[in-house]
Amino acid sequence: LRASMAGPTSTDAPKKKVEPERLTEALIRRKAEHNEGMLGNLEEIALHQLDIGRIEAVNNCRELRILLLQANLIPRLENLHRLKKLEYLNVALNNIQRLENLEGCESLKKLDLTCNFVDLEQLASVRSLRNNTRLEELYMTGNPCAKWEGYRPYVLASLPQLTKLDGTDVTRSERIEAVQQLKALERTLAADATANARDNEAVRRRRAQEPDDGDAREWCPETRTLDALEARERKLEVEESRRAGQRKDDYLLGIEPDRPRRLFKEDGSVIQMNMGKWPFKIDETRDEIVVDISFPKFLDTAQIDAEVQPTYVRCTAKGKHIQLLLPDEVNAMASVAVRSTTTGHLVLRCPKARPLVEGLRAPPEQLEDKRAIAREQIELAGAVDIRGIVSDAAAEAEAKPRREEYERWDRKAAVRKMNKMTPRKFRLRYRVSRATFDMILDAIEDDLEPASRAKPGGCIGGPILAQLKLGATLRYLAGSNNIDCSDSHAMCEASFFKHRWSRRYRSTSITPCTSRRRQRNSLMQSGSCLIHGDTT
16 A cells, blocks of 8 residues: 555566557447447447557447548458448558458448558559449548559549549549550559659668667658557556556545455355346246346347356346345256347246156145135135025925926926937937937837837837837937936827838838828827827
8 A cells, every 4th residue: 555655666567568459349349338339230330549450350240331440550451351231431540551351341332541551552452442333432642652643543543433532523534534544554653663662662771770869760650650659658657647646545535445246255155136236037846947137128148147056146247247046956057048139038947956756746726726725615705504504304305296396397398309309300419320320229129128029020110119218218319317217207209209210110111101000000009108299
């Protein structure tokens, strides 16, 4: 603390060498705050005056349309081939000496190379922009090549797609003249470039022999880089001195520096926290624990760091932590993290280390149903009727004949209903096939009394069906076993089973008229039932 209050002295450690800034993904995210730090849909970014020494990490911004890199220390154009939608590139006030590596920028419309170091030897490199068919504006003011007399016509003839050069519109006649002079300009450029390179080499040799004078250095990319790094070093020294003064003032005022955030207690237990105040939900099932955290929808997934431990989960986004204690121990190696592209929710599925065995514990739904039933049995709603608690023998004896009468009426109604039923209606109602229906008739015939069976070769329409009891009929046809077959009123009428239902009768040679007459006479002679309507 005393050393920090006293400030830097001559005995301090040597200062770290200042180097150009690296264009990293973290720097791009920091400068893309207007887009919440996301790179996937970033369309515009300004990276000027940062002393960047090289273009890198920009290819990840596939949707980029405007890129501002002016006032840096960039020596060459590179790592821009994936920016297919880039429309405006500004690299003014840099150390670029040659135009290259821009063929992949298919949508490029405007290129600013003001105040760079493109000399006559590299002026021919503008031909590499011929593949950029959408290029309309080019700015090269301040470059050594712009001093050459044939600079403008040579550039216009080499790039016929240009509509504006150095802020001046290109006319049709000027373009035609430039194309006509192109061959002569190429010969002149080759000779002048050779002479210019020879003169520059002579100047460098002469300056190398002269004593070093810091105020009279040659203006070149190396000199510009050195000046920029010296200015940056002075700026860092000023900031360090300001921090030292701030620490001294904080000490005098009793202000303690911010302490790092603690994630665990002294005993090693987890401290639950939610610094970002993100909504979350924890659901526990029989074999897994599901943690749902509602991160912002437009927060880039690359900024979220999720960590699953056997007893807790921790997620970090934008330097803020959310740490949650789990209700049971989980298998961290088998956990899965999935994020929704629609809502932005992060779902962590953590299988339990010791899942509950099926069958040892009832499911929650069944337990809830049992609890509800128990509550209904315990809680009494309103008054209780005690009249039905003790049975009354007299009342039951009085109600028994009435109940038997109701049953008798039901049997009569069944007889009337079956009286109107035809074979087709029967098969449709009970959904049976013709073969099944014939089997039912055979079973009914087998169930008849021996005295009432038909004689061989005789008609079974009247004698058999006339004495068929209702109980047997309903037992085989309707599936009812609740009818008393001993009741005299339960005798079945032959009319609701017509004689033509039997396969045996259909195979006989008796005429329908004769069969109907025999059936009617047989029924009248037997007297065991009443005939209603048409007996046929």
